[in-house]
Amino acid sequence: MASITLKNLTKKYGNTFAIENLNLEIKDGEFFILLGPSGCGKSTTLLSIAGLIKPEGGEIWIGDDLVASIEQGIFKRPQDRDGAMVFQDYALYPHMTVFKNIVFPLEIRGLDKNEVVRIIKERNEIARIKIVRLIKDINEIARIRKEKAETESNVKGGDETAREAKDEEDIEWIFKDEEELARIINDKNELARMAKDKKEIARLEKIRAETTSNVKEADETAKEAKDEEEVEWLFKDEEELARIINDKNEIAHIAKDRIEIAKKVKEAADRLGITDLLDRKPSQLSGGQRQRVALARAIVRNPKVFLMDEPLSNLDAKLRDFARAELKKLHEKVGTTFIYVTHDQLEAMSLGDRIAILNKGSLEQLGTPEDVYNHPANVFVAGFIGTPPINIMEGILIEKDGKIGVDCGHFTYNLASESELKGRIFAPEIIFGIRPENVKIAGGEIKEGAIIAEIYVIEPIGRENIIHLKIGEKHLISLTSAMQDLKVGDNVSISFDEKRIHIFDKKTQLALDPNYIHPWVNYGIARKDQGDLKGAIEAYEQAIALDPNTAIAWYNLGIARKDQGDLKGAIKAYERAVALNPKYVDAWVHLGATRSNLKDFAGAITATQTALKLSLEQNDARSTAMAYYNLGCYSAGAGKTLEVIDFLKKAIKIHNEYANIAKQDASFDSIRSNPEFLDLISMS
Structure with missing residues (x-):
């Protein structure tokens, strides 16, 4: 599991x-949704996280691992990010x-990549067929051996023939590890195909028939079993077999891995009904079905x-409902970040x-489902979330x-919370929003002053009607x-749920929800990203006017x-910001950095030590490494060389890339010739 930043x-x-x-911070174990219309950038964001797209900046x-930073020349391959991807178009292997x-x-993660499996896969087809024949025909060969032994007392030289064919000890050597071999060669389809080859069984049947019908030919049968072709057939792969069987512990390990893999596949297949x-x-x-296979693979x-x-x-709709519920259950069970x-x-x-x-x-x-539905930050969010869509009307x-x-x-509609809107709007033009479920149609007589x-x-959509x-x-x-009871053509009086009315500023398109100041913060971030610092x-300041005790507004104002x-x-x-929220790590970090810009290195160190303490308490390795590095910078400004080296060592120990950054x-610059500093930055 891991957080994503x-x-x-x-x-x-x-x-x-x-x-x-x-900018996004996705919590460890969170089920996080990227939602938006086509072309909004949601898939690009996902593919960038996966490593399938290289961003420009x-x-x-992923957790404490920096997997992409164009500025630092870091871009880790998808296989090094440990993410499981499910594509819209399945991406299954057709063969x-x-x-x-x-x-x-x-x-491909290496569970089966070992010497034994490599040997088995690389063996030539003929050798594999011969080994399978040995395994499948054990009973038949044993019966022929027994019948040959019964003729020994009536056949001259029978004892010699039995010894030439191969004594029991040698035969048992070939088959003593038949159980191990059976586990190694687990390709059922291949075994089934090989088993169809009855040529050798027919040959053995012929031998049995000859030995039982004509005792006099027993000597010749025994000689045939000894000839060069039979010896090669039985013992050609003796060295390879001995090598394969040699490490029983390794074979057992592979068998255990394969059993575990089979269990995982069966569990995933059962869960998705495939x-x-x-x-x-x-x-x-x-x-x-293909989509469910893709899900199972992840x-x-x-x-x-x-x-x-x-x-x-x-x-289809029914299966989508089922799969949605299964995904939610899966997330609750595994607790992994989605x-x-x-x-x-x-x-x-x-x-x-x-x-x-x-x-x-x-x-x-960005918010919870309830948050974005009941408190849309702007007109776009209000219109995008909700089915049927929200009613939007311009007004004054x-x-x-x-x-x-x-x-x-x-x-004209009178607002219940009108006092809270005073002084908060740049112009009288607004956008009035109300969701369909909050538009009430009254029955009976139409009262004076009602909205007609x-x-x-x-x-009709079942238990509800869209009017x-x-x-x-x-x-x-x-x-x-x-x-x-409503009919087309009826004139009715309507009313609105006063607690569910949405008012948006027409100019900025931002929500003017008296209890929701975050749209102003988001708007400020958007203005800053566009280079409009004054607008930001x-x-x-508008957000702070609404709620002076909101740390995030003060923090962004500082930036x-x-x-x-x-x-x-x-x-x-x-x-x-830090007075309102003493555990606001980023605010402490920026406070330290800004103090250092004014050459107040003592103040910078104090603020950053607080950030370090909080980072350690929160077990945040990334913030901890950054705090150590910043302490090194500010200590260098204060002329504390020994402390610089100590802080840098700790930062580099957590994240090696800080050695390269320090270069x-x-x-x-004041300690660039220091031998210990040179040793540290050589670690990159």
Whole structure:
């Protein structure tokens, strides 16, 4: 299991950004969803994590392992990232059976790569056939031996013949390890094919017939058993057989591995209902069956992370529901990190612990399913999440008799939480949103002042009806019980659930939820990524105005102020962030770095020591290594050479790449000729 961290991840094709400065922290063991429309960058993000796409910029961490950093020249191969991938288009091997497709990732990981198996696979076909004949015909040969022995008393020279044929001790040597050989040669299809070759059995039957019908020919039969051809047939592979059988412990180990592999394959196949398909080829399977084989191939491993690119998209509705439930149960059982790409909202909402909603390569919102549904950060998220879609209408905020309402043209609606909206909107133009299930259609008489709508379409969908309403030129959708008696053409009064109304600023498209300040933080991050530091600072300050006790807003304000060159203002923001959240490691790190920019190395060391202490408490190796390295930098600025070497040693011990970083870091110019420093950076 492992956490996944993306820092400023960027990938573009030509002049088009597939993903741009994407930052995500995926928790260890989390079921994380990448959701968005086609072309939003979700699959590009997944393939970048898998190592199948090389990004243009940023970093990818899997646990404490930096697997991609173009700036540092790091890009680990997919097989070195220990992730199991499930593709949308199956990616099965057409020449392999289902069993072999599922078992393939276990084989290539080295579980069966050893000398004994290599020998068996490299043996020529003739040798293999002869060994199988020996195993399969033991009883027949033993019977012939017995019959030959019975004729010895009546045949002159019978004793000599028996000795020439091969004494019992020698014959038993050939077969004493037949059980071990049977386990080694476990290819049932091959054994079945070889068993069909009855030529040798026929030859032995002929010998038996000759010995029983004509005792006088017994001597000749015995001589035939001794001739050069028979000796070669029995003992040609004697040396190879002895070599194979020599290491019984190794054979037992291989057998144990194969039994374990078979158990894993059977468990995965049972879980996905494909046990009866194990002997088939992919061409003999339906699309849904192929997708389940692809899932089984991932499940059979024990990777750090499962990467799934719309794995259920080709299943029919009933099977998709079943597979979705099985995936959720699987995640609960194994506890491994899942990263799951989909455009299906139902999959995202039902499976995910958290959902990242992407659009045009940028992160629109990150949160729990309940969070993104009930508190959409902006108009895009509100419109993308939910079926039927949210009702969106443009309007103008108006104030009348001390109350604030929304004038949507054909109706006006008074807001219950109007006081909380005052002073928070740049302009009176807003966007009014209400989900269909929160649009209530009242029965009976229409009361004065009610909002009047006409029913013009009814869509029955079982226990519910989707009701399409018209208010003048405005269209709304309501989701009602199928038991409600409604007819097309009826004029009805409607109302809205006051606690479920969404108000968005028309200019910024951001939510103005009184209890949700994070859209302003996200908006500020987006403005900063586009180079608009002034706009970013305004957004962060707006978030702080809504809730002065939110550490993340102060932290991001500090970053923006530092980038703007206001180092003292940045320090004040960072200090406010750590005062609100004393365990905010990143805020302590940035506070230390900004203090060092002002040559306050003592203050920088103090802040970074706090970051180090928290990193150790949280068992965060990456942050710990960074803290040690930064302490080395600030100690160098303070002229503490011995402490510099000590901190660098600890940083490099955790992550060797810091040796290479230190080579280029001007912070160490004062000790660049120090022998101990030279020894340290030579480790890269």
